[in-house]
Amino acid sequence: MEFPLIVRDFLDRAETVYGDRVAAVDEPDQPAAPFDGGEITYRRMAQLARAQAAGLDALGVPVGGRVAVVSHNSARLLTSFYGVSGYGRILVPVNFRLSVPEVQYIVQHSGAEVLMVDPELKNLLDEVECERKFLLGESDDEVWGSTAEPRPWEGDEHATATINYTSGTTARPKGVQLTHRNNWLNATVFGWQASVSDEDVYLHTLPMFHANGWGMPFAVTGMGGRHVVLRKVDGAEILRRVRDQGVTLMCAAPAVVAAALDAARDWDGPIPGRDRTRIVVAGAPPPTRTIERVREDLGWEFIQIYGLTETAPVLTMSRMRSEWEELSPTDQARKLGRAGYPAVGVRLAIDESGEVLAQSNHNLEAYWDNPEATAAALAGNWFHTGDGGYLDDGALVIADRKKDVIISGGENVSSIEVEDVLMSHPAVREVAVIGIPDEKWGELVTALVVAESDVSEDDLIAHARQSLAGYKVPKKVEFRSELARTATGKLQKFKLRQPYWADSEKQVN
Incomplete structure (x- = not known):
């Protein structure tokens, strides 16, 4: 016997087994209806997913139609993984940090028929073209108000469930097609190896748009864990949520780890979550000392994974093993610092x-x-x-x-894209954008510039900010008389990066 693996399986099980359990704790300042004042049960989440699917039926969005959602972390976005993808459409979760032209490109390139926008991003409704547009919160009756049953979808595990746009070595982002099978198997493998259970309380420090929250919106749901929404990263707020909500698990980029460690220095009282909370980290691998501090200062289990949006994302996992118990904490941290x-x-x-x-x-x-x-x-x-x-x-x-992608704060930044923007400034003759080591961000976006005329670092940063999302804007500009090139004129970025990484434990050439 064989039947298709589809992402709705996770919510179907949660509704059946854990229907009366709280599924998600939303941010308190979000519009309440129809999300019951910030907390929804799994039964209610499943009802809302069906209502969303029925609403898309009424709009005439076919199976395989694309629905773009630009949103901070929210219960609405979490539910949309099921209300959109769970009934045969394709969810396009868009990075809320992107500029208007970047969002417009993704909506157009994906062929999205519907655009749903977070209340804080209301300007996108006026500035981005799409056939049907909805403001989450204000348009909830239209999005989740249907009382009809959605059209049945038999399911196809090889159908595309999500298209996740990722920056690469070219200026234009690529849309990664992940099928139901891709997402289903990533979630089950990751969830199993990360020991996800119905006792877990998961804090969404990781943006849900980022490789579908690495699959945790599926894995945690399928096991009946509780989702705690965090819209904006703040180290002290992370510690408060761990304390107040009993958080046991989170996924995070190195910048989030740094924020939690910084907050711990000023925390009054015992660090919450000690010997209970585990944190899964990916992006630029953190230094050995940072791993030691997570384990010692916070008392949290440190787990590292490696993967890409294209791999849904889990390829490897580095987690403490019994064979390493006799090693020193530093040597254990070195082991955990590998991709796994x-x-x-x-x-x-x-x-x-x-x-x-x-x-x-x-x-x-x-x-x-x-x-x-x-x-x-x-x-x-x-x-x-x-x-x-x-x-x-x-x-x-x-x-x-090998490819010139900078991973800063867990986000991919195309060096070519940033270079293109800087080269549009009349004072810039040549530019190379590289990532240099940074304890907080993993890599710091840095521009090496050969100038034609007088221009300041602040001038170029302001120029870049006009066209790029904030996390892509160079944090540092250095002026050079020339840039290392091959005989054929190609930039030798490995030579440009080498002095910055020479004394670093992690080598990016």
Whole structure:
């Protein structure tokens, strides 16, 4: 017997087994109706998902139609994973930090017929073109108000469930098509290896738009855990939620780890969550000392994963093992600082150039409307990560990044995109954008500039801010008389980065 694996399976089980349990605790200042004043049960979430699907039926959005949602973390976005994808449409969760032109590109490129926007981003309704537009909160009756039953969808595990746009080495982001099967298997493998259970209280420090919250909106739901929504990262607020909500699990970029550690210095009383909370980290691997501080200062379990949006994302996991108990805390932290061992069902290889290749059941189906990029990424039936690395006793270590993507605060930044914007300034003759090590952000977006005429660092940062999302804007500008190039004129970014990374434990070449 065989039937399709679809993302609605997770909410169906939660409704059946844990219907009266609180599913999500929303932010207190969010519009209440129909989300019951900030708390909803799994039964209510399932009802709202069906109402959302029925509303899309009434709008004439077909199976396979795209629905874009630009939102901070919220119970509405969490429910949309099921109300949209769970009934055969394709959810396009958009980074709320993007500029208006970037959002417009994604909506147009994905072919989204519906755009739903967070209350704080109301300006997008006027500035982004889309056939049907809704403001979450104000338009809730239209989005979630239907009393009809949604049209049945038999389900197809090979159908696209989400399109997640990611910045790469080109200026335009690529739309990563993740199928129901991709998302289902990523969630079950990640959830199992991270020990997700019905006793977990999960804090959404990670944006839900980011690789679908790494799959935790599915994994935690399927096991009946409680979702606690955090719209904006603040270290002290993270500690308060851990204390007040009994948080046991969160996923985070290195910048979030740094925020929690900073807040812990000024925290009055015992650090909440000690010996109870585990934090899963990905992005630029944190320094060994940071891992030690998470384990010592916070008393939280540190888990690291490695993956990409294209891999849904889990490829490897680094978690404390009994074999390491006799090691010193520093040596344990060094072990945990590796990308980790392959997750169940993942195969890794290192090609002759040192690039990390991966096979799994949750690698992307394709890049949306980009067959050339798809063919290159999946050549030879392996996903080509673009990262350089090696295997250390079976564990993956990322040694360098072959593609010039900067990971700052857990977000991908295309160096080419930033360079293009800076080159539009009349005073800039040449520019190279690189990532340099930073304890808080993992990598700091840095521009090395050869100027034609007088221009200041502040001038160029202000110029970039006009066109780029805030996290992409260079935090630092250095002026040079020349930039290292090959004989054919190609920038040698590994040489430009080398002095900054020479004394760092983590090497990005």
